[in-house]
Amino acid sequence: MEAFVVKSPMLPQDHQTAVQRALALGRSGDPAVLPALIGMLPLPSNEVQRLSVSAIGKLAEFGADADMAVAALAPLAMKARHPQTQQYAIRALGKYGAAAAVHLADLRDVARNPAQRDYVRAAAATMADAIEQVSADAAAGVKHRCQRCDAPVSVDEFGRAQQTFQRTYCDRCFDEVFLERRNFEMQVELNKTIEARDGTVVQSRGERLIAEWLTAHGLSYRYDAKFRIIGEFQIRPDFYLPEVDVYIEYWGMDTPQYKMSMYKKQTLYQQEGKRLISVYPADLPRLDALLAAKLGFVGFTGRHQ
Template structure:
């Protein structure tokens, strides 16, 4: 859906939706609902995502579910539906009346696969949340789905901003530590400014940034994107822009890449993706992308 809004109005609405989504303020819900009704797929998508983020901050569940359901089930753009479905899932048992419609959406061959998958996942999660509510269960581990105590919830949320039982917390902590250790071991290639990177592609990007006087942080430790933690290849704090070099071609790597790209998009982050095929024209690619984002070189 192409937005009929004026470019300045559209951009202001996009930034407002992003800001309210990050605020954690349940009082932002009415304004987000109004934003979700604007005639722009991007604004609707970001507003729906932002409403979902308020689920953990005491937002009015009735208002939120009533606003999200039409977008989730009848949104004019599949991506809007997908984001609204994901947001609806976060309100758990309060969205129980919409489970039959979500099941229908999951079975509808006319919907894109990602909408069908999101609808099935949401329906399953909402039904489980309704069962948990009846049994007095408040939290479940995101990894193994067991019931989580208040102490386990507090510990995991403080460290990972996600819910884990103690066993999974320890496993994730070790996996994260081992990953960080391996990343440091792999940093064997030195750029001209002394930064150690993991590949020739990253070296060339680092040296291009240095040549253009652009300050960057390489492999910055776990910047928060939405409710997830990521580790971007390059972050340019002065222009708030990210660069990722997607240097591998394995199925597992591609799955991680697609998930990471989705997180950037969902949060409205400015991302430049670079692939091995781009290296022969790296200067042209980065120059054109930076100009597109309004970055002066």
């Protein structure tokens, strides 16, 4: 997937203000902000439009006016200034379920259109299937389905899974996921064998060098913060710098499975408008210059302790 390059005719300050507003409205969980987000869609910035579309999708679970949201999203789901915005509009449309069923035929057309980007076509096909399933569930009186096995989920199961994982699981899958998470956490802790100068125990030499650079430059950080919520997902970032609201990930492995996970995580950061600095093993010899330059973009001028 190509990078979402920020090219906006808006003044930099206006653009950044609009970006932060779209993010804040999306995080609010308040369905009353839907008209404000819709009002941001015509702004001449691909990034603002993308983030606004994503935010509208997030409001679906909080009871936002489905008809209003679908009416705003549908045109962008069929055609947008940037293909990634179209992809996100399609995904957001899918979150409104049966209310978007009127656009099923249009989504199928997008999915079959060879002129569309592959990821746009894939999103359209996936969301069309999801909307069709939700519509069938609504007709049958089924309100929730397990995201893992697709079984119907009771109200009690839904509440338990949402409270613990912010996901929809049946009881059987809940227990499986809980065990998988516990085993994963245990393995991560066992892998922490390298101590940085400030006492933080990390998993690799690369992480140690990053931790020591941050400490040397007076930047506080949270290492391996457990399952931080970003968007709808739980992630475990290597480093989070609250002072500058930046995430640092050290991508230290080279296996196909690891790379797939890396790409998914990088895409999630991008979709949610998070500031991510990626560090790879080849970057370690020039780590000082890399971190100084990347953090300089977010206003960190550098201080050495």
